[in-house]
Amino acid sequence: MVHRIDKSIKAFISGIREKSTFIFPFLFLPLLLINHISSAQKLATTQDGDIVILFDDGSWKFAPTDQIDNSRYHGCRYEIDQRKSDSTQKMSVLKKETFISHRYEKMKNTSNYNDYVHCDLAIGEVGENKIVYLDYILQTKYGLYNHGIIQEGKKLLIKLKNNSTVTLTLDRTDKGEVNEQDNETIYHTFAYITPKIEKELKKSEVNEVLMPWSMGNEIYDVTYPRIFIDQLFCFD
DSSP states (O other): OOHHHHHHHHHHHHHHHOOOOGTTGGGOOOOOOOOOOOOEEEEEEEEESSEEEEETTEEEEEEOOOHHHHHHOOOOOOEEOOOSSSSSSOOEEEEEEEEEEEEOGGGGOSSSSSOEEEEEEEEETTTTTTEEEEEEEESSHHHHHOOOOOOOOOOOEEEEETSSSEEEEEEBOOOEEEEETTTTEEEEEEEEEEEHHHHTTTSSSSEEEEEEEEEEEEEEOOEEETHHHHHHHHTT
């Protein structure tokens, strides 16, 4: 997965460079990669609606009330953390976490695919701008023919559990990169999070997502409903 992290960050930075001239000088400076020491824990919601703490070793426990109220317990783990200096803009990007792991109904009784559509998500902050970037991995080398491309300007719709809907405008076109060895097609895109959108995303967990592929929209359930709440809290 390391190669995906590197490529997604390059794509993210490339897209920011195209859209934001105010950070242009900063992009030529080396990025400082920091491995933050933190408890690898995150909050999750069970099908019964209980909030639990997940650990890297696969164990879990019910979350105490005070920890449910404080999303920071999930641990703010950064892939990039470059503090602001006299010559650079501040840039921080959290580590990616699984957002979508989707298998089509006709595949659920087969062992051919674990998740045909997989999406990793991370939130970053450049200067005063918050950005969400997404890596979509389709378990097929024919992603361009089956799903098409991701187009700049298309709307990613996020339905929250409080029945409100948040719209993110995708800011990068990607035709997909085929990985023949792993039989995958990988896409990278990102979207800006305005203060108004951020406020809405912090109010409720995510219920489902409508992804606007050029070959047609698809609706996915999410595996980590609290991902926006937990990650956005890291920048407060």
